[in-house]
Amino acid sequence: MATLRFQALQETFHRVPVTVHETERRSSIFGKNVFNEAAMRQYLTKDSYNSVMDAIENGSKIARGMADHISTGMKEWAISKGATHYTHWFQPLTGATAEKHDAFFETVGNGQTIEKFGGGQLVQQEPDASSFPNGGIRNTFEARGYTAWDPTSPAFIYGTTLCIPTVFVSYTGEALDYKTPLLRALQTIDQAATAVAKYFDKNVSKVNATLGWEQEYFLIDKALVAARPDIALSGRTLLGHASAKGQQLDDHYFGSIPTRVLNYMRDLETECMYLGIPVKTRHNEVAPNQFELAPIFEETNLAVDHNSLLMDVMDKVADRHNFKVLFHEKPFKGVNGSGKHNNWSLATNTGVNLLGPGSTPMKNLQFLTFFINTLKAVNEYEELLRASIASASNDHRLGANEAPPAIISAFIGSQLTQVLDELEKVTNGKLSPQEKTDLKLNVVGKIPEILLDNTDRNRTSPFAFTGNKFELRAVGSKANCANPMTVLNAIVAKQLIEFKEKVDGLIKNKKMKKDDAIFNVLREYIKDSKRIRFEGDGYGEAWEKEAKKRGLSNHKTTPEALKAKISKKSIALFEELGIMNKVEIEARYEIETEEYALRIQIEGRILGDIARNHVIPTAIRYQNILIENVQGLKDIYGAGFKKLAGEQMELIEQISEHIAKINNGITQMIEERKKANTIINAEKRASAYCTKVKPYFDEIRYHCDKLELLVDDEIWPLPKYRELLFTR
Numbered sequence: 001m002a003t004l005r006f007q008a009l010q011e012t013f014h015r016v017p018v019t020v021h022e023t024e025r026r027s028s029i030f031g032k033n034v035f036n037e038a039a040m041r042q043y044l045t046k047d048s049y050n051s052v053m054d055a056i057e058n059g060s061k062i063a064r065g066m067a068d069h070i071s072t073g074m075k076e077w078a079i080s081k082g083a084t085h086y087t088h089w090f091q092p093l094t095g096a097t098a099e100k101h102d103a104f105f106e107t108v109g110n111g112q113t114i115e116k117f118g119g120g121q122l123v124q125q126e127p128d129a130s131s132f133p134n135g136g137i138r139n140t141f142e143a144r145g146y147t148a149w150d151p152t153s154p155a156f157i158y159g160t161t162l163c164i165p166t167v168f169v170s171y172t173g174e175a176l177d178y179k180t181p182l183l184r185a186l187q188t189i190d191q192a193a194t195a196v197a198k199y200f201d202k203n204v205s206k207v208n209a210t211l212g213w214e215q216e217y218f219l220i221d222k223a224l225v226a227a228r229p230d231i232a233l234s235g236r237t238l239l240g241h242a243s244a245k246g247q248q249l250d251d252h253y254f255g256s257i258p259t260r261v262l263n264y265m266r267d268l269e270t271e272c273m274y275l276g277i278p279v280k281t282r283h284n285e286v287a288p289n290q291f292e293l294a295p296i297f298e299e300t301n302l303a304v305d306h307n308s309l310l311m312d313v314m315d316k317v318a319d320r321h322n323f324k325v326l327f328h329e330k331p332f333k334g335v336n337g338s339g340k341h342n343n344w345s346l347a348t349n350t351g352v353n354l355l356g357p358g359s360t361p362m363k364n365l366q367f368l369t370f371f372i373n374t375l376k377a378v379n380e381y382e383e384l385l386r387a388s389i390a391s392a393s394n395d396h397r398l399g400a401n402e403a404p405p406a407i408i409s410a411f412i413g414s415q416l417t418q419v420l421d422e423l424e425k426v427t428n429g430k431l432s433p434q435e436k437t438d439l440k441l442n443v444v445g446k447i448p449e450i451l452l453d454n455t456d457r458n459r460t461s462p463f464a465f466t467g468n469k470f471e472l473r474a475v476g477s478k479a480n481c482a483n484p485m486t487v488l489n490a491i492v493a494k495q496l497i498e499f500k501e502k503v504d505g506l507i508k509n510k511k512m513k514k515d516d517a518i519f520n521v522l523r524e525y526i527k528d529s530k531r532i533r534f535e536g537d538g539y540g541e542a543w544e545k546e547a548k549k550r551g552l553s554n555h556k557t558t559p560e561a562l563k564a565k566i567s568k569k570s571i572a573l574f575e576e577l578g579i580m581n582k583v584e585i586e587a588r589y590e591i592e593t594e595e596y597a598l599r600i601q602i603e604g605r606i607l608g609d610i611a612r613n614h615v616i617p618t619a620i621r622y623q624n625i626l627i628e629n630v631q632g633l634k635d636i637y638g639a640g641f642k643k644l645a646g647e648q649m650e651l652i653e654q655i656s657e658h659i660a661k662i663n664n665g666i667t668q669m670i671e672e673r674k675k676a677n678t679i680i681n682a683e684k685r686a687s688a689y690c691t692k693v694k695p696y697f698d699e700i701r702y703h704c705d706k707l708e709l710l711v712d713d714e715i716w717p718l719p720k721y722r723e724l725l726f727t728r
């Protein structure tokens with residue numbers, strides 16, 4: 001008997017839901033472990049409180065002397081909450097979060113000890129970070145990278161450690177993390193959007209990009225995962241025959257949440273409350289054992305930190321509930337994958353959502369301005385946006401019979417399409433008073449009404465307008481949102497800067513009124529960005545053909561998609577806006593292509609091992625049983641045995657054929673891996689892994705899955721799809 005599999009199943013069947021105690025109201029525990037405004041008021045002097053707030057609100061620098069006061073207050077607060085250690089918490093380009101804990105505890109001679117945490121320790125650290133990916137920026141023998149405090153994301157206590165969100169940069173100032181370019185992009189969009197928002201309201205002095213992510217994930221019993229080396233090591237199943245019942249019946253989506261899972265979610269949400277992560281929604285997703293968690297949206301930098309932290313918390317809490325969380329975008333073949341929709345908008349310090357239609361024509365002109373500029377930006381940089389969400393794991397989702405496709409397009413709904421069609425007809429040059437009145441009354445003025453009943457939501461579009469925000473749906477469930485958010489905010493910032501120059505130019509040189517100038521530029525933009533608008537179904541060849549005609553990119557694999565990152569156009573964009581320089585961009589490209597090759601390499605090894613060490617030996621065992629049976633029949637019936645043993649003999653042959661195909665496939669795959677490994681250039685190596693190594697996966701899997709169907713269930717060693725997806 002396949003011991004591990006059946007032991008795991010036994011364990012899983014006997015699980016009882018882990019009890020959780022939710023005694024306190026969520027509102028009263030929210031943010032209890034965060035050094036937020038309330039905690040700062042209590043633990044900081046007025047001056048130091050003001051300097052942190054000034055840094056958060058206006059990006060001003062915190063004086064070194066002030067940092068000493070802040071660190072002391074922070075330490076006192078943390079110790080009062082039971083913290084013993086502190087760490088600079090950062091997001092290196094590995095995708096995970098990194099931390100190295102130091103104790104507050106220090107000796108001061110004569111056997112005396114104190115708890116100490118100075119301003120210097122708060123502001124800057126030098127982790128021995130030589131083994132984080134750096135794409136060649138910082139050779140190991142060079143000076144080390146350092147982490148620097150990001151006061152815009154509050155410190156928090158995780159376990160017994162005070163975590164201080166930081167950026168991670170090289171000694172020479174190049175970004176080595178996700179946060180640094182994101183912060184630069186957010187600063188840029190703030191400036192660009194504020195300048196444009198001032199056309200409509202002089203009181204606007206700051207614009208925050210907002211982000212509300214929706215995290216999808218699978219929950220699988222820990223014991224079952226332990227019996228599946230592929231899931232344990234790569235986060236997805238590399239083989240496994242489809243379950244007779246999958247998601248066809250749609251009976252899981254929004255269905256009642258199983259108790260074990262619900263308890264996990266409640267436990268998780270309580271942890272989130274303490275950490276100030278405002279989670280709000282939980283539900284079943286489309287696939288069996290797939291779920292979703294979404295918070296209330298926040299300022300983008302904070303939301304990104306919260307998502308990174310959340311993924312870590314999810315892992316830890318899952319362990320208590322004997323689950324393993326699968327963040328992989330496509331853990332199961334033939335079953336829906338997971339994404340992380342990024343809901344994005346712009347909010348002013350005066351409390352206005354710039355992508356939310358308002359109650360007056362002027363407010364709606366403001367809405368249209370930001371709405372159309374966003375479309376134009378995505379139209380210009382669709383390829384870069386696609387690159388920002390590319391990864392080996394997300395490739396299984398984008399462009400693989402799954403929504404959304406690898407082609408970036410924007411869905412805006414039929415009513416807004418009509419509005420844009422009307423606006424496109426606006427007179428070139430000065431508008432007549434009548435035209436203006438008409439526009440305001442009948443087009444712009446009507447937007448809020450029409451949006452209220454704009455319910456026709458397209459679920460396959462990678463970039464959809466959903467009433468008062470855009471939803472970038474192409475982001476992978478495993479990804480760090482910083483990457484796509486850096487790109488989206490950068491391209492919209494660039495677009496808004498260009499828009500402002502044009503409008504100002506018309507006002508100054510053509511003596512146009514402000515409204516006329518805005519209408520004129522918007523009209524041109526609507527025309528320019530038509531190709532990005534697509535209201536149809538994003539699947540299939542028809543759209544692929546159409547998109548090709550429109551000149552939209554359709555990069556189905558990561559190595560292809562990533563190239564846009566180092567195009568002249570992208571480098572110019574990031575350099576011009578001061579978000580990243582050429583060295584930083586190229587280093588990131590190198591890291592990502594390298595990571596791609598490594599992922600495929602690891603998967604190839606795992607698949608080879610499982611197929612050779614688990615599948616083939618099992619198939620041979622079963623084949624031997626069949627051979628024994630045939631031999632027995634022959635012994636009893638002599639020459640007439642063939643009539644009785646025909647089926648068995650055919651099975652024996654089929655098994656041999658599959659084994660041969662698997663073995664052959666693995667041998668060839670290994671050959672291709674060897675060849676790929678000799679390629680020094682990272683881009684070419686990634687491409688070799690993609691086009692030469694990866695194609696063997698399907699072939700090997702196909703024959704393994706056939707064997708799964710042939711071989712006696714009693715001896716099959718790996719938990720099957722039905723067991724992974726339907727046990728809970």
Ligand code: ADP
Nearest residue numbers: 210211212213294295296297343344345353469
């Ligand atoms: P759904 O898209 O699933 O139908 P909602 O429209 O309620 O659901 O919103 C989904 C997500 O959008 C939530 O995480 C929410 O926080 C986020 N969201 C709502 N408004 C904004 C906004 N102005 N900026 C960014 N995210 C937002």
Ligand code: MG
Nearest residue numbers: 214341343471
């Ligand atoms: Mg949504």
